[in-house]
Amino acid sequence: xxxxxxxxxxxxxxxxxxxxxxxxxxxxxxxxxxxxxxxxxxxxxxxxxxxxxxxxxxxxxxxxxxxxxxxxxxxxxxxxxxxxxxxxxxxxxxxxxxxxxxxxxxxxxxxxxxxxxxxxxxxxxxxxxxxxxxxxxxxxxxxxxxxxxxxxxxxxxxxxxxxxxxxxxxxxxxxxxxxxxxxxxxxxxxxxxxxxxxxxxxxxxxxxxxxxxxxxxxxxxxxxxxxxxxxxxxxxxxxxxxxxxxxxxxxxxxxxxxxxxxxxxxxxxxxxxxxxxxxxxxxxxxxxxxxxxxxxxxxxxxxxxxxxxxxxxxxxxxxxxxxxxxxxxxxxxxxxxxxxxxxxxxxxxxxxxxxxxxxxxxxxxxxxxxxxxxxxxxxxxxxxxxxxxxxxxxxxxxxxxxxxxxxxxxxxxxxxxxxxxx
Numbered sequence: 001x002x003x004x005x006x007x008x009x010x011x012x013x014x015x016x017x018x019x020x021x022x023x024x025x026x027x028x029x030x031x032x033x034x035x036x037x038x039x040x041x042x043x044x045x046x047x048x049x050x051x052x053x054x055x056x057x058x059x060x061x062x063x064x065x066x067x068x069x070x071x072x073x074x075x076x077x078x079x080x081x082x083x084x085x086x087x088x089x090x091x092x093x094x095x096x097x098x099x100x101x102x103x104x105x106x107x108x109x110x111x112x113x114x115x116x117x118x119x120x121x122x123x124x125x126x127x128x129x130x131x132x133x134x135x136x137x138x139x140x141x142x143x144x145x146x147x148x149x150x151x152x153x154x155x156x157x158x159x160x161x162x163x164x165x166x167x168x169x170x171x172x173x174x175x176x177x178x179x180x181x182x183x184x185x186x187x188x189x190x191x192x193x194x195x196x197x198x199x200x201x202x203x204x205x206x207x208x209x210x211x212x213x214x215x216x217x218x219x220x221x222x223x224x225x226x227x228x229x230x231x232x233x234x235x236x237x238x239x240x241x242x243x244x245x246x247x248x249x250x251x252x253x254x255x256x257x258x259x260x261x262x263x264x265x266x267x268x269x270x271x272x273x274x275x276x277x278x279x280x281x282x283x284x285x286x287x288x289x290x291x292x293x294x295x296x297x298x299x300x301x302x303x304x305x306x307x308x309x310x311x312x313x314x315x316x317x318x319x320x321x322x323x324x325x326x327x328x329x330x331x332x333x334x335x336x337x338x339x340x341x342x343x344x345x346x347x348x349x350x351x352x353x354x355x356x357x358x359x360x361x362x363x364x365x366x367x368x369x370x371x372x373x374x375x376x377x378x379x380x381x382x383x384x385x386x387x388x389x390x391x392x393x394x395x396x397x398x399x400x401x402x403x404x405x406x407x408x409x410x411x412x413x414x415x416x417x418x419x420x421x422x
Contacts, residue, residue, distance in 0.1 A: 010376025011063035023063025053087035078112035090121035094158035095133025143318030243269035254343035280365030305374025307336030
């Protein structure tokens with residue numbers, strides 16, 4: 001099984017300090033967050049985690065999601081680690097310029113020595129998506145939106161077209177694309193440069209206009225092998241799209257009936273691409289795991305970590321729908337007890353976590369587990385110990401050994417990789 005971590009990051013503040021307001025504007029809290037997340041990243045690298053991922057959200061004066069550039073955070077993380085791969089969960093494509101996304105991720109791939117994972121999402125926070133993506137006509141998509149159907153379709157169209165641009169730039173030395181929203185390159189750009197005619201002749205036409213572009217540097221990895229993660233989804237359409245692209249959807253819900261519906265949808269579509277793929281393969285699962293000496297201590301740690309972040313912030317966007325049981329009506333309880341009782345947060349002693357994690361692994365055939373870590377409001381020392389107990393005691397107890405994905409570099413690459421001094 002592969003193990004990964006999702007780090008927002010949040011401001012390194014206590015719940016009481018968050019409630020005082022504007023934690024995101026306090027430079028002390030962000031510097032402390034860098035220190036704490038850096039310590040976690042180094043530990044994950046040593047413990048054998050496969051990758052760490054950052055989200056993209058903007059304007060978080062509230063301080064709960066200070067993650068406006070997951071690619072830049074990834075470049076920072078790459079310099080702290082040697083084997084841990086670097087992902088985004090995720091770059092919000094409808095609000096971004098896909099040409100710049102392709103370039104930035106290619107640079108991250110080189111900075112990290114081929115450890116980049118591509119993570120793309122559609123965007124559910126309207127404050128961010130509509131402001132940053134205003135030139136694209138971008139809108140957010142979230143479960144409680146009164147105009148969900150209209151906005152979801154508009155968002156999906158932008159997402160899928162932007163993704164085609166990113167992939168096309170990675171897979172081709174010279175590339176052009178003419179879609180509904182993006183012209184790459186726009187027609188009629190005059191570029192009759194003798195240097196281009198000599199050194200990149202396929203990009204310019206006989207009339208001296210730009211016909212194609214290419215990004216430089218391109219990815220260090222062979223683009224056909226770059227892993228794609230698609231968080232955090234319950235949408236059958238998104239799951240099927242991920243299956244067609246060979247991507248890894250990261251399933252949000254812990255509810256057995258919901259998870260199996262998602263796995264069925266992925267498997268049905270994925271078989272068209274790979275008839276031999278097994279049920280439950282190529283799918284990641286999203287959870288929180290907190291391990292301590294006792295069940296009571298683990299619950300208390302989690303309650304002040306993700307148990308503060310989720311009920312305070314994410315319920316507003318419909319996250320609790322991921323916890324809804326079949327046939328359940330009315331609001332889902334918005335508290336940490338519900339997160340634990342319904343299986344999203346697996347907390348407890350080594351024995352308790354081993355027992356509950358083993359059930360989930362057996363039920364769903366989990367081969368990738370992504371852990372949401374509430375670094376920020378959580379006590380750093382207790383979170384580091386939780387990770388240590390998970391890897392060194394819980395996983396061996398249930399017979400799980402950690403795997404790591406080995407990237408494949410471009411076939412023409414034949415020199416030494418650059419590495420940062422760690």
